[in-house]
Amino acid sequence: MSESPAIAVRGLTKRFGARTVVDHVDLTVQPGRICGFLGPNGSGKTTTLRMICGLLIPDEGEGEVLGLDLRTKRRAIKHQIGYMTQKFGLFSDLSIAENLEFIARVYRLDNRKARVDAALERLGLASRATQLAGKLSGGWKQRLALAAAVLHEPKILLLDEPTAGVDPQARREFWDQIHALARDGMTVLVSTHYMDEAERCHEIAYIAYGVMLARGTTDEVIAASGLHALRGEGPGADRIAAEVEARPGVDMAAAFGTSLHVCGSDPAALRRAVAPWAERIAFEPAAPTLEDVFIHLMRTATDNSVVEAA
Numbered sequence: 001m002s003e004s005p006a007i008a009v010r011g012l013t014k015r016f017g018a019r020t021v022v023d024h025v026d027l028t029v030q031p032g033r034i035c036g037f038l039g040p041n042g043s044g045k046t047t048t049l050r051m052i053c054g055l056l057i058p059d060e061g062e063g064e065v066l067g068l069d070l071r072t073k074r075r076a077i078k079h080q081i082g083y084m085t086q087k088f089g090l091f092s093d094l095s096i097a098e099n100l101e102f103i104a105r106v107y108r109l110d111n112r113k114a115r116v117d118a119a120l121e122r123l124g125l126a127s128r129a130t131q132l133a134g135k136l137s138g139g140w141k142q143r144l145a146l147a148a149a150v151l152h153e154p155k156i157l158l159l160d161e162p163t164a165g166v167d168p169q170a171r172r173e174f175w176d177q178i179h180a181l182a183r184d185g186m187t188v189l190v191s192t193h194y195m196d197e198a199e200r201c202h203e204i205a206y207i208a209y210g211v212m213l214a215r216g217t218t219d220e221v222i223a224a225s226g227l228h229a230l231r232g233e234g235p236g237a238d239r240i241a242a243e244v245e246a247r248p249g250v251d252m253a254a255a256f257g258t259s260l261h262v263c264g265s266d267p268a269a270l271r272r273a274v275a276p277w278a279e280r281i282a283f284e285p286a287a288p289t290l291e292d293v294f295i296h297l298m299r300t301a302t303d304n305s306v307v308e309a310a
Protein backbone atom coordinates (compact mmCIF):
# COMPACT_ATOMS: atom_id res chain seq x y z
CA MET A 1 0.00 0.00 0.00
CA SER A 2 1.28 3.46 -0.84
CA GLU A 3 -0.89 5.33 1.69
CA SER A 4 0.95 8.31 3.23
CA PRO A 5 1.77 8.00 6.91
CA ALA A 6 -0.54 9.78 9.35
CA ILE A 7 2.57 10.78 11.28
CA ALA A 8 6.15 11.09 10.05
CA VAL A 9 8.40 13.08 12.38
CA ARG A 10 12.17 13.22 12.60
CA GLY A 11 14.54 14.39 15.30
CA LEU A 12 11.91 15.77 17.65
CA THR A 13 13.64 17.36 20.62
CA LYS A 14 12.33 19.26 23.63
CA ARG A 15 14.32 20.90 26.40
CA PHE A 16 13.04 22.25 29.68
CA GLY A 17 15.78 24.43 31.14
CA ALA A 18 19.10 22.58 30.95
CA ARG A 19 17.41 19.24 30.60
CA THR A 20 16.62 17.51 27.32
CA VAL A 21 13.42 15.58 28.04
CA VAL A 22 12.89 14.39 24.46
CA ASP A 23 16.04 13.73 22.47
CA HIS A 24 15.85 13.40 18.67
CA VAL A 25 12.86 11.08 18.44
CA ASP A 26 11.83 9.74 15.01
CA LEU A 27 8.41 8.18 14.48
CA THR A 28 6.30 7.06 11.55
CA VAL A 29 2.75 5.79 12.04
CA GLN A 30 0.39 4.68 9.28
CA PRO A 31 -3.30 5.69 9.34
CA GLY A 32 -5.56 3.46 11.40
CA ARG A 33 -2.72 2.11 13.53
CA ILE A 34 -2.60 2.11 17.32
CA CYS A 35 0.85 3.07 18.59
CA GLY A 36 1.61 2.64 22.28
CA PHE A 37 4.18 4.71 24.17
CA LEU A 38 5.83 3.04 27.12
CA GLY A 39 8.66 3.95 29.43
CA PRO A 40 9.54 4.95 32.99
CA ASN A 41 7.75 7.86 34.69
CA GLY A 42 8.96 11.24 33.53
CA SER A 43 10.62 9.82 30.40
CA GLY A 44 9.05 12.23 27.95
CA LYS A 45 6.17 10.13 26.60
CA THR A 46 3.53 12.81 27.10
CA THR A 47 5.89 15.53 25.89
CA THR A 48 6.60 13.54 22.70
CA LEU A 49 2.91 12.91 22.07
CA ARG A 50 2.09 16.57 22.61
CA MET A 51 4.77 17.70 20.16
CA ILE A 52 3.61 15.24 17.52
CA CYS A 53 0.09 16.57 17.80
CA GLY A 54 1.06 20.22 17.49
CA LEU A 55 0.16 21.00 21.11
CA LEU A 56 3.75 21.79 22.10
CA ILE A 57 6.46 23.42 19.99
CA PRO A 58 9.58 21.26 19.51
CA ASP A 59 12.99 22.90 20.00
CA GLU A 60 14.31 20.82 17.12
CA GLY A 61 12.91 18.41 14.59
CA GLU A 62 10.58 18.35 11.65
CA GLY A 63 7.93 16.26 10.05
CA GLU A 64 4.43 15.96 8.72
CA VAL A 65 1.28 15.09 10.61
CA LEU A 66 -1.70 14.22 8.39
CA GLY A 67 0.40 15.59 5.53
CA LEU A 68 0.75 18.99 7.25
CA ASP A 69 4.11 20.50 8.15
CA LEU A 70 4.58 20.23 11.91
CA ARG A 71 6.51 23.52 12.06
CA THR A 72 4.11 25.71 10.12
CA LYS A 73 0.68 24.07 10.33
CA ARG A 74 0.30 23.35 14.03
CA ARG A 75 -3.08 25.04 14.25
CA ALA A 76 -4.52 22.96 11.40
CA ILE A 77 -3.05 19.80 12.92
CA LYS A 78 -4.56 20.57 16.33
CA HIS A 79 -8.04 20.78 14.83
CA GLN A 80 -7.76 17.18 13.71
CA ILE A 81 -6.57 15.84 17.05
CA GLY A 82 -8.69 14.38 19.84
CA TYR A 83 -6.94 14.46 23.21
CA MET A 84 -7.97 12.50 26.27
CA THR A 85 -5.77 13.63 29.15
CA GLN A 86 -5.04 11.75 32.36
CA LYS A 87 -7.50 13.96 34.22
CA PHE A 88 -10.57 14.99 32.33
CA GLY A 89 -13.23 17.36 33.52
CA LEU A 90 -16.83 16.21 33.58
CA PHE A 91 -19.84 17.99 34.98
CA SER A 92 -21.04 15.46 37.49
CA ASP A 93 -24.52 16.97 37.77
CA LEU A 94 -25.08 16.85 34.00
CA SER A 95 -26.10 13.68 32.17
CA ILE A 96 -23.85 11.92 29.67
CA ALA A 97 -25.70 13.51 26.74
CA GLU A 98 -25.68 16.95 28.40
CA ASN A 99 -21.92 16.74 28.97
CA LEU A 100 -21.38 15.97 25.29
CA GLU A 101 -23.79 18.70 24.18
CA PHE A 102 -21.94 21.17 26.40
CA ILE A 103 -18.58 20.22 24.87
CA ALA A 104 -20.03 20.46 21.36
CA ARG A 105 -21.23 23.98 22.17
CA VAL A 106 -17.92 25.10 23.74
CA TYR A 107 -16.05 23.95 20.64
CA ARG A 108 -18.73 25.50 18.40
CA LEU A 109 -19.23 22.29 16.47
CA ASP A 110 -21.80 22.21 13.70
CA ASN A 111 -24.60 19.58 13.61
CA ARG A 112 -24.39 19.28 17.37
CA LYS A 113 -27.32 16.95 17.92
CA ALA A 114 -26.24 14.58 15.16
CA ARG A 115 -22.66 14.56 16.47
CA VAL A 116 -23.73 13.85 20.05
CA ASP A 117 -26.12 11.08 18.93
CA ALA A 118 -23.39 9.53 16.75
CA ALA A 119 -20.84 9.62 19.61
CA LEU A 120 -23.38 8.08 22.03
CA GLU A 121 -24.11 5.32 19.54
CA ARG A 122 -20.51 4.74 18.53
CA LEU A 123 -19.30 4.29 22.10
CA GLY A 124 -22.25 2.29 23.39
CA LEU A 125 -23.48 5.15 25.60
CA ALA A 126 -26.94 5.62 24.04
CA SER A 127 -28.80 3.53 26.62
CA ARG A 128 -27.23 5.58 29.44
CA ALA A 129 -27.54 8.99 27.79
CA THR A 130 -29.68 10.43 30.59
CA GLN A 131 -27.58 9.06 33.45
CA LEU A 132 -25.73 11.63 35.55
CA ALA A 133 -21.99 11.64 34.84
CA GLY A 134 -21.25 11.87 38.57
CA LYS A 135 -22.93 8.52 39.15
CA LEU A 136 -20.93 6.62 36.55
CA SER A 137 -18.32 3.99 37.43
CA GLY A 138 -14.68 4.63 36.44
CA GLY A 139 -14.98 2.60 33.23
CA TRP A 140 -18.05 4.47 32.01
CA LYS A 141 -16.47 7.79 32.87
CA GLN A 142 -13.50 6.86 30.66
CA ARG A 143 -15.89 5.97 27.90
CA LEU A 144 -17.62 9.32 28.23
CA ALA A 145 -14.23 11.05 28.14
CA LEU A 146 -13.43 9.11 24.97
CA ALA A 147 -16.76 10.14 23.43
CA ALA A 148 -15.91 13.77 24.25
CA ALA A 149 -12.46 13.42 22.66
CA VAL A 150 -13.86 12.09 19.37
CA LEU A 151 -16.92 14.34 19.14
CA HIS A 152 -15.31 16.51 16.47
CA GLU A 153 -14.28 13.38 14.50
CA PRO A 154 -10.52 13.85 14.73
CA LYS A 155 -8.18 11.86 12.51
CA ILE A 156 -5.69 11.31 15.32
CA LEU A 157 -6.58 10.36 18.86
CA LEU A 158 -4.12 11.00 21.66
CA LEU A 159 -4.70 9.07 24.88
CA ASP A 160 -2.58 9.75 27.94
CA GLU A 161 -2.75 6.77 30.30
CA PRO A 162 -6.46 6.43 29.54
CA THR A 163 -7.38 3.56 31.85
CA ALA A 164 -5.38 4.21 35.02
CA GLY A 165 -7.39 2.78 37.91
CA VAL A 166 -10.03 1.13 35.72
CA ASP A 167 -10.93 -2.54 36.30
CA PRO A 168 -9.83 -5.22 33.78
CA GLN A 169 -13.26 -5.78 32.24
CA ALA A 170 -13.83 -2.05 31.66
CA ARG A 171 -10.28 -1.77 30.34
CA ARG A 172 -10.90 -4.54 27.86
CA GLU A 173 -14.12 -2.89 26.68
CA PHE A 174 -12.39 0.48 26.42
CA TRP A 175 -9.75 -1.11 24.22
CA ASP A 176 -12.41 -2.74 22.06
CA GLN A 177 -13.67 0.80 21.45
CA ILE A 178 -10.18 2.01 20.56
CA HIS A 179 -9.83 -0.80 18.03
CA ALA A 180 -13.24 0.02 16.56
CA LEU A 181 -12.14 3.65 16.09
CA ALA A 182 -8.88 2.50 14.48
CA ARG A 183 -10.83 0.21 12.13
CA ASP A 184 -12.69 3.32 10.98
CA GLY A 185 -9.32 4.88 10.11
CA MET A 186 -8.43 6.83 13.25
CA THR A 187 -4.75 6.83 14.15
CA VAL A 188 -4.25 6.36 17.88
CA LEU A 189 -1.26 7.31 20.05
CA VAL A 190 -1.55 6.07 23.59
CA SER A 191 0.77 6.27 26.58
CA THR A 192 0.48 3.48 29.11
CA HIS A 193 2.29 1.62 31.86
CA TYR A 194 0.19 -1.54 31.45
CA MET A 195 1.66 -4.53 29.60
CA ASP A 196 -1.78 -5.83 28.57
CA GLU A 197 -2.47 -2.47 26.93
CA ALA A 198 0.91 -2.50 25.19
CA GLU A 199 0.01 -5.89 23.78
CA ARG A 200 -3.22 -4.52 22.36
CA CYS A 201 -1.36 -1.87 20.35
CA HIS A 202 -0.42 -2.58 16.74
CA GLU A 203 3.03 -1.25 17.49
CA ILE A 204 4.88 0.20 20.44
CA ALA A 205 7.62 2.70 21.12
CA TYR A 206 9.66 2.50 24.29
CA ILE A 207 11.10 5.79 25.50
CA ALA A 208 13.49 6.05 28.44
CA TYR A 209 14.76 9.43 29.61
CA GLY A 210 13.85 11.08 26.34
CA VAL A 211 15.48 8.53 24.03
CA MET A 212 13.52 6.04 21.93
CA LEU A 213 15.10 2.68 22.69
CA ALA A 214 12.74 0.24 20.97
CA ARG A 215 10.14 0.38 18.27
CA GLY A 216 7.99 -2.17 16.42
CA THR A 217 5.32 -4.76 17.09
CA THR A 218 5.53 -6.47 20.48
CA ASP A 219 7.04 -9.56 18.80
CA GLU A 220 9.62 -7.42 17.00
CA VAL A 221 10.56 -5.56 20.18
CA ILE A 222 10.95 -8.83 22.10
CA ALA A 223 13.02 -10.41 19.29
CA ALA A 224 15.24 -7.33 18.94
CA SER A 225 16.02 -7.33 22.66
CA GLY A 226 18.07 -10.53 22.27
CA LEU A 227 16.85 -11.66 25.70
CA HIS A 228 16.49 -15.31 26.73
CA ALA A 229 14.44 -16.68 29.59
CA LEU A 230 14.14 -19.79 31.73
CA ARG A 231 11.25 -20.95 33.85
CA GLY A 232 12.13 -22.84 37.02
CA GLU A 233 9.69 -25.24 38.68
CA GLY A 234 10.36 -27.20 41.83
CA PRO A 235 10.41 -26.95 45.63
CA GLY A 236 11.20 -23.40 46.76
CA ALA A 237 11.64 -22.04 43.20
CA ASP A 238 9.67 -18.94 44.16
CA ARG A 239 12.01 -18.14 47.07
CA ILE A 240 15.39 -17.87 45.37
CA ALA A 241 14.78 -14.88 43.05
CA ALA A 242 17.13 -12.51 44.91
CA GLU A 243 19.98 -15.05 45.02
CA VAL A 244 19.58 -15.95 41.34
CA GLU A 245 19.39 -12.32 40.30
CA ALA A 246 22.72 -11.63 42.03
CA ARG A 247 24.49 -14.23 39.84
CA PRO A 248 26.54 -13.16 36.80
CA GLY A 249 24.64 -13.39 33.52
CA VAL A 250 21.20 -12.78 35.09
CA ASP A 251 19.41 -9.59 34.17
CA MET A 252 16.47 -10.30 36.41
CA ALA A 253 14.74 -13.08 38.28
CA ALA A 254 11.23 -12.93 39.64
CA ALA A 255 8.76 -15.34 41.24
CA PHE A 256 5.47 -15.88 39.43
CA GLY A 257 3.26 -17.93 41.71
CA THR A 258 5.34 -20.97 42.64
CA SER A 259 7.67 -20.76 39.64
CA LEU A 260 10.71 -18.62 38.91
CA HIS A 261 11.20 -16.57 35.74
CA VAL A 262 14.85 -15.80 34.94
CA CYS A 263 16.11 -13.73 32.07
CA GLY A 264 19.37 -12.53 30.52
CA SER A 265 21.15 -11.92 27.24
CA ASP A 266 23.39 -15.01 27.10
CA PRO A 267 21.62 -18.42 27.26
CA ALA A 268 24.78 -20.28 28.31
CA ALA A 269 25.47 -17.80 31.12
CA LEU A 270 21.84 -18.13 32.27
CA ARG A 271 22.22 -21.92 32.51
CA ARG A 272 25.43 -21.50 34.50
CA ALA A 273 23.73 -19.03 36.81
CA VAL A 274 20.94 -21.43 37.79
CA ALA A 275 23.18 -24.54 37.93
CA PRO A 276 23.52 -24.51 41.77
CA TRP A 277 19.74 -25.16 42.06
CA ALA A 278 19.36 -27.44 39.04
CA GLU A 279 19.11 -30.63 41.10
CA ARG A 280 15.86 -29.69 42.80
CA ILE A 281 14.49 -27.12 40.36
CA ALA A 282 13.85 -27.97 36.71
CA PHE A 283 14.71 -25.03 34.43
CA GLU A 284 13.13 -25.01 30.96
CA PRO A 285 13.48 -22.40 28.19
CA ALA A 286 10.63 -19.85 28.31
CA ALA A 287 9.61 -16.95 26.11
CA PRO A 288 10.91 -13.57 27.30
CA THR A 289 8.04 -11.21 27.99
CA LEU A 290 7.50 -7.60 27.04
CA GLU A 291 7.90 -6.75 30.71
CA ASP A 292 11.35 -8.43 30.70
CA VAL A 293 12.33 -6.28 27.75
CA PHE A 294 11.11 -3.04 29.32
CA ILE A 295 12.84 -3.70 32.62
CA HIS A 296 16.02 -4.60 30.75
CA LEU A 297 15.82 -1.41 28.68
CA MET A 298 15.09 0.72 31.70
CA ARG A 299 18.05 -0.68 33.64
CA THR A 300 20.42 -0.09 30.75
CA ALA A 301 19.18 3.44 30.01
CA THR A 302 20.87 6.51 31.46
CA ASP A 303 18.67 8.43 33.86
CA ASN A 304 19.02 12.08 32.79
CA SER A 305 16.83 13.36 35.63
CA VAL A 306 19.98 13.57 37.81
CA VAL A 307 20.96 16.61 35.71
CA GLU A 308 17.87 18.32 37.05
CA ALA A 309 18.76 17.55 40.64
CA ALA A 310 22.39 18.66 40.28
Ligand SMILES: Nc1ncnc2c1ncn2[C@@H]1O[C@H](COP(=O)(O)OP(=O)(O)OP(=O)(O)O)[C@@H](O)[C@H]1O
Nearest residue numbers: 016021039040041042043044045046047048191305
Ligand atom coordinates in the same frame (compact mmCIF):
# COMPACT_ATOMS: atom_id res chain seq x y z
N1 LIG B 1 6.17 22.37 31.09
C1 LIG B 1 7.21 21.75 31.67
N2 LIG B 1 8.20 22.43 32.27
C2 LIG B 1 9.24 21.81 32.85
N3 LIG B 1 9.39 20.46 32.89
C3 LIG B 1 8.44 19.73 32.31
C4 LIG B 1 7.29 20.31 31.67
N4 LIG B 1 6.51 19.31 31.18
C5 LIG B 1 7.15 18.16 31.50
N5 LIG B 1 8.29 18.40 32.17
C6 LIG B 1 9.25 17.41 32.66
O1 LIG B 1 9.67 16.65 31.55
C7 LIG B 1 9.84 15.29 31.92
C8 LIG B 1 9.03 14.43 30.98
O2 LIG B 1 7.65 14.57 31.30
P1 LIG B 1 6.51 13.73 30.57
O3 LIG B 1 5.21 14.14 31.22
O4 LIG B 1 6.64 13.91 29.11
O5 LIG B 1 6.90 12.25 30.97
P2 LIG B 1 6.05 10.92 30.86
O6 LIG B 1 6.97 9.91 30.28
O7 LIG B 1 4.77 11.17 30.14
O8 LIG B 1 5.79 10.59 32.39
P3 LIG B 1 4.62 9.75 33.15
O9 LIG B 1 4.77 8.33 32.76
O10 LIG B 1 4.97 9.99 34.59
O11 LIG B 1 3.31 10.39 32.76
C9 LIG B 1 9.43 15.18 33.37
O12 LIG B 1 10.57 15.20 34.18
C10 LIG B 1 8.60 16.43 33.62
O13 LIG B 1 8.70 16.83 34.95
